[in-house]
Amino acid sequence: MIGCGVVGTGVFRVLAEHGELIETRLGAPLEIVRVAVRDPSRVRGELVPREKLTTDVDAILEDPEIDVVVELVGGVERPFEWLKKAMERGKHVVTANKAVMAVRGEELIAIAEARGVDLIYEGAVAGGVPILRVIREAFASDKIVELRGIVNGTSNYILTRMSEAKLSFQEALAEAQAKGYAEADPSLDVNGGDACHKLTLLARLAFGAKIRPEDIPTEGIDIVDARDMELARRFGYVVKPLAVASIRTGALDARVHPALVPARSDLAAIHGATNAVHVEGALVGPTMFSGAGAGAEPTAVSVVADIIDVARNILADSAGRVAPGCVLGVAIREFPRLPPEELSLPYYIRLSVDDDAGVLAEVASALGQNRVSIEAVVQTVQEAERSATVVLLTHEARETDVRAALALIAELPALREPPVVLRIVR
Ligand SMILES: NC(=O)c1ccc[n+]([C@@H]2O[C@H](COP(=O)([O-])OP(=O)(O)OC[C@H]3O[C@@H](n4cnc5c(N)ncnc54)[C@H](OP(=O)(O)O)[C@@H]3O)[C@@H](O)[C@H]2O)c1
Incomplete structure (x- = not known):
């Protein structure tokens, strides 16, 4: 494992609490061999054995005994190099990092395919909501025509508090930070950048579309004023931070922005830090998936499920299908864009x-x-x-x-x- 902060310590907790259950289901135990961190002296609780900590990422990437590398650091360039190096050494990789998958995901998918290894990233979108699995597996027989989601819990929390407690944007943001939802630097949450990364992954997977974050027009929730929440309500709407991707017109329309949604709609009922993704299939019709979009345990449940998927593939000698976490790279193609x-x-x-x-x-x-x-x-x-x-x-x-x-x-x-x-x- 590279990184043992919020999500990484959550992974230790999931294995401590459900290790036996996982072994029964998988037919083999999962073992964390080594954990790279920045500062091994930092207190991480009794679940994280100190003797497994190192500052040497290469000690993981070069160890032939390690089958799976799990990246839980964040950022783009360093994780890209680590994931690339791991796959080039024949290791399967799991990550919860939306930024690296949004910005350099196509390259990583190509490397995974070329090397015949698994690359899975369920934790990168909507934390504990298994939306990538749903799109990949449950919608394998349908054609998705539209995705509509609340995929940034911090901005949904802020808008919810502005609406329900009549807080100003700044007061709601301060409360989100005090509760640990928003980062010390909340700009990527508030300006829509985080949701844009997640929508990149969703649209790539759902439509097989070649899409980069810079292709997605993105507006943050900082344009919304408490007055708008009140006025929207008078017309029967609530303001929600939306990420939308649709191919209804035959062209791809992807965008991130706050929007008025009808007060009686399913997304209007998603409050606080909860995430939800509404997926509409051509034949199945509208469906919706919701739950904890972030946090140590919910995200770690997704990460460990990905590790279990890889382990199953290794045991069945079928690893490297790539499909567990993404569409096959060859299926990712240019998609006509809806002109603005x-x-x-x-x-x-x-x-x-x-x-x-x-x-x-x-x-x-x-x-x-x-x-x-x-x-x-x-x-x-x-x-x-x-x-x-x-x-x-x-x-x-x-x-x-x-x-x-x-x-x-x-x-x-x-x-x-x-x-x-x-x-x-x-
Ligand atoms: N937090 C969530 O709820 C959540 C939800 C979904 C996805 N994610 C994603 O999961 C990833 C991890 O998030 P997090 O919240 O767990 O982050 P975090 O709490 O900040 O932890 C980051 C970890 O990375 C380690 N690290 C930083 N630089 C390093 C380096 N050069 N070499 C080795 N280790 C290094 C840190 O070491 P030290 O501990 O020594 O400082 C820390 O353990 C991110 O990609 C994030 O977007 C997070």
């Missing part, structure tokens, strides 16, 4: 404007000129400031038309703050 101008959705627009006659008509005109029609409007007046908050829900409109209308609205002298625009996903 063809994306068509309903939108939520919040404007802060001077409370003067004719302003609403100017806003309506800017939208109308760009073929954006309005489904509902609510205006509230702040007398003391002589301002008004105008919230508009549009009918389905092309995103490029909405942006063009907003460019006109941005030039109105009556506008007090930049407009807030959120997509509505029904």
Whole structure:
């Protein structure tokens, strides 16, 4: 094992608590031979034997007795080199690292195939929710047309607390950090980067699409204000951090952004740090999978399940099929992308404007000129400031038309703050 922090110590706990059960199921025991860490003097609890710790990663990668290397460090370049080196030495690899699989996954898959070893990474997406296995195995006979998920627990926790406890974004973030959900540097959670990595893995597996994180338009939840949570509720919606990938139109549409979802929808009921992925198959229809998206034990359950898969393959002499963790590299192909101008959705627009006659008509005109029609409007007046908050829900409109209308609205002298625009996903 390389890395023994939150997830790594969880792996020791799973083996301590379920080692016998696993041995019964597998027909062989699993043994952690050696563990590379940065600082062996750090306290890791009684489950992690000190004599197994080393700072020498090569002592693992070069040991011919070790069959499986489990990477639980994080980051991209170093883990890539470790995983590559392990596979080149004929070792099977397991990782919970979404970043390395999103950024350099295609290369790693190619190496695994060339070397005939297993590469599995269930823990990398949605922690304890076995979504990659579901896509790979349960949907093997169907065609997935759309994935829609809440795959970052920190941002879902923050939006949930803003909505339910009326906290500001900063207060909710501070609470998420105090509870250990958010990292000390929460930027990848809050700016959508973490969800983007996970969506890269989901879309690659579900559609066999060649896709990189930079191909996925990504917006963080930091654009959402407590006012939007309240206003969305008035229209029967809640704001959720979504990752969406769809091939419904024949082209791949993948994006990460906060969105209004109907208050009665299945994703609206996913609260706090829970993750959920809604998968729609052409023949099976809509399905949903949810559970703990992070944390030591849930993630370690996924990691140890991956190790068991590899061990089963080794015992059956069928390792190296690659399929346990990914589509075959040869099946990953370029997929036509939905051009941004063809994306068509309903939108939520919040404007802060001077409370003067004719302003609403100017806003309506800017939208109308760009073929954006309005489904509902609510205006509230702040007398003391002589301002008004105008919230508009549009009918389905092309995103490029909405942006063009907003460019006109941005030039109105009556506008007090930049407009807030959120997509509505029904
Ligand atoms: N935490 C979660 O809930 C969760 C959920 C899903 C996936 N993951 C993924 O799992 C991976 C591990 O996450 P984590 O939360 O367990 O991280 P973590 O608590 O920060 O642990 C990282 C571990 O890596 C070790 N390490 C760092 N640099 C090293 C180096 N150069 N050589 C050897 N060891 C090194 C650290 O050693 P020291 O202990 O000596 O500092 C530590 O044990 C990441 O890819 C993460 O994205 C985490």
